[in-house]
Amino acid sequence: MIQTIASVGLPIDEPLMIRKNRLMPDNRLNGKEKRISVVTGTHGDELEGQYVCYELQRRIRESYSCLTGIVDIYPALNPLGIDSLTRGIPGFDLDMNRLFPGAQNGSMPEYIASQIIADLSGSDAVIDIHASNIFLEEIPQVRINELSKGTLIPLAKKLNVDYIWVHSAATVLESTLAYSLNMIGTPTLVVEMGVGMRIAKKFGDQLVDGIFALMKELGIWSGEVGEPKEPIISDDGEVMFINAGSSGVFLPAVEHWKNVRVGDHIGDILNPLTGEINETITAQADGIVFTLREYPIVSEGSLIARILV
Amino acid sequence: MEEKTLFELGSVYRENMRIKAYTFGKGEHSACVVGATRGNEVQQVYMCSKLIAIFEQLEKKGKISGGKSVMVIPCVNPHSMNIGKRFWSADNTDINRMFPGYNLGETTQRIADGVFRHINDYEYGIQFASFYLQGSFIPHVRMMKTENEYAELAKDFGLPYVYRRRAKPYDTTTLNYNWQIWGTKAFSIYTNATDSIDDDSAAEAVNAVLTFLNKRGIIRYHCHEGYLSRLIEGHVLVNVKAETPGFFVRYADVNARVREGELLAEITDPYTGRVLDQVISPVNGIVFFHASQPVIYSNTSLYRIIPSDDLV
Numbered sequence: 313m314i315q316t317i318a319s320v321g322l323p324i325d326e327p328l329m330i331r332k333n334r335l336m337p338d339n340r341l342n343g344k345e346k347r348i349s350v351v352t353g354t355h356g357d358e359l360e361g362q363y364v365c366y367e368l369q370r371r372i373r374e375s376y377s378c379l380t381g382i383v384d385i386y387p388a389l390n391p392l393g394i395d396s397l398t399r400g401i402p403g404f405d406l407d408m409n410r411l412f413p414g415a416q417n418g419s420m421p422e423y424i425a426s427q428i429i430a431d432l433s434g435s436d437a438v439i440d441i442h443a444s445n446i447f448l449e450e451i452p453q454v455r456i457n458e459l460s461k462g463t464l465i466p467l468a469k470k471l472n473v474d475y476i477w478v479h480s481a482a483t484v485l486e487s488t489l490a491y492s493l494n495m496i497g498t499p500t501l502v503v504e505m506g507v508g509m510r511i512a513k514k515f516g517d518q519l520v521d522g523i524f525a526l527m528k529e530l531g532i533w534s535g536e537v538g539e540p541k542e543p544i545i546s547d548d549g550e551v552m553f554i555n556a557g558s559s560g561v562f563l564p565a566v567e568h569w570k571n572v573r574v575g576d577h578i579g580d581i582l583n584p585l586t587g588e589i590n591e592t593i594t595a596q597a598d599g600i601v602f603t604l605r606e607y608p609i610v611s612e613g614s615l616i617a618r619i620l621v
Numbered sequence: 622m623e624e625k626t627l628f629e630l631g632s633v634y635r636e637n638m639r640i641k642a643y644t645f646g647k648g649e650h651s652a653c654v655v656g657a658t659r660g661n662e663v664q665q666v667y668m669c670s671k672l673i674a675i676f677e678q679l680e681k682k683g684k685i686s687g688g689k690s691v692m693v694i695p696c697v698n699p700h701s702m703n704i705g706k707r708f709w710s711a712d713n714t715d716i717n718r719m720f721p722g723y724n725l726g727e728t729t730q731r732i733a734d735g736v737f738r739h740i741n742d743y744e745y746g747i748q749f750a751s752f753y754l755q756g757s758f759i760p761h762v763r764m765m766k767t768e769n770e771y772a773e774l775a776k777d778f779g780l781p782y783v784y785r786r787r788a789k790p791y792d793t794t795t796l797n798y799n800w801q802i803w804g805t806k807a808f809s810i811y812t813n814a815t816d817s818i819d820d821d822s823a824a825e826a827v828n829a830v831l832t833f834l835n836k837r838g839i840i841r842y843h844c845h846e847g848y849l850s851r852l853i854e855g856h857v858l859v860n861v862k863a864e865t866p867g868f869f870v871r872y873a874d875v876n877a878r879v880r881e882g883e884l885l886a887e888i889t890d891p892y893t894g895r896v897l898d899q900v901i902s903p904v905n906g907i908v909f910f911h912a913s914q915p916v917i918y919s920n921t922s923l924y925r926i927i928p929s930d931d932l933v
Binding site: 320321322323324325328399400403404405406410411417418419420423445447483484485486487553555558559560561583584585590609611612613614615 | 630631632633634707708711712713718725726727728729730731753754789790791793794860862865866867868891892916917918919920921922
């Protein structure tokens, strides 16, 4: 059942609509069903969640009788952004994930944000799917604010991801969808995987397996599910950042999600005008590369990789 | 006048980006003025250029007070300004959401750090800022309500209003907020232009800065001292939103005295020209802000009105 949870008139003959599809058991509702919400498309250049939304529904429909709770799927919190290849909200140049919890009487983006919060509130779990950005590739992971780790880690372990990153609290992150929902008691897991403007089907399939495992745990799915993989769990202290020290063209020498040792060659920053290497980047610690630069052009400071040490 | 490059960012495809500062007088770090942090803040750079020209004259005449110095940074983001883009040219991040910065972090964090490390010990910090919505304001000093703000001091700018609002989480990485945290008395000045030049409001803002610095004993510059500012709290403003989308035909401008029931604007159908909605003032008051885009979404904030029943 497709529902519109927020609608705003655009100037020329078009409404902006935030829509969800609700899947629920046929004729067996007792009002006590658990609800899982899958949201994505907050950033218009992050597309991994689009396949997840499709595949989740396809598998549910294949075995619809196994559905014992409510599944709400929101493929596009920022539909104008997805449609126009724009990360933020077109027309405002705002990062939608810095507007929550929004305001009913605020500007158009704030109003939409408040409607989204109101609709998601009360879910037994929310999966907020992101896809890094166009610059970086990520292995499937869940990111959890340390303030909510007690509630969220047990849920995240069901999601079949490779890694759970418990990060420190930052005031600026209090404007995110996940923080806002967690603070009102709606458990929300942020998934990061893949790279912007692309879809990695294998990552999507991996996450969908995990969503079914979580649904089973919550009593929303009675069908068979696979055993979720055991994720690595770490905090900030175990994550090493590698940033570019010069501008140029980054050419990686390592593969994503592979082990490296101190001194291993991570990649080079090339100068196409002079034909020289501006910078050779090596690992400063033993670990595994869980974030790797995808977009080749870099400036001083551009993130090249993150290593889980 | 001393010209200095505070920060330089290397580039393979363009000239290196240099953030320049102009310092007048010698001695304690008394006041710092920052112009554009976004690439479309043309008015903000323009106002800095006017200030620099005046400071140069004042310095030659010995009117920068002894033991005091003033620094002006016209533009923190020249690379974006040169391509007409509001945010950072490569990754679209907002430098004014990166303070206090981090010298080992991402590019815009490094830019923020490269500036902030030079300006975090000034006694007064003044930023020429802009709003994310397209529109015009009554020129005012804006400040966030923290434990460190100085609303009464802000009245020394002599602008009509000092606007104070509660800081939101996303404000905590702005220049203004971090200045306050580091002990600088920080003020943001808003005029009614961003990506175009409005000479009248630019002159008003420049005069406000000079008035303030004169009252603080940093320069000697006597001109008209402006208004007896009124402090208004953000939550007091009445927000008038569009009920329907379409062409925005505005009748009431900023500074207009409006009465409850008065027609402020009309929304017309973009195809047929029919009036779809009449925007009516819900209160007696003064127009503090109006949107200026020709076509608007529904739920868009069109006006912000300072309520006042004292109008006769």
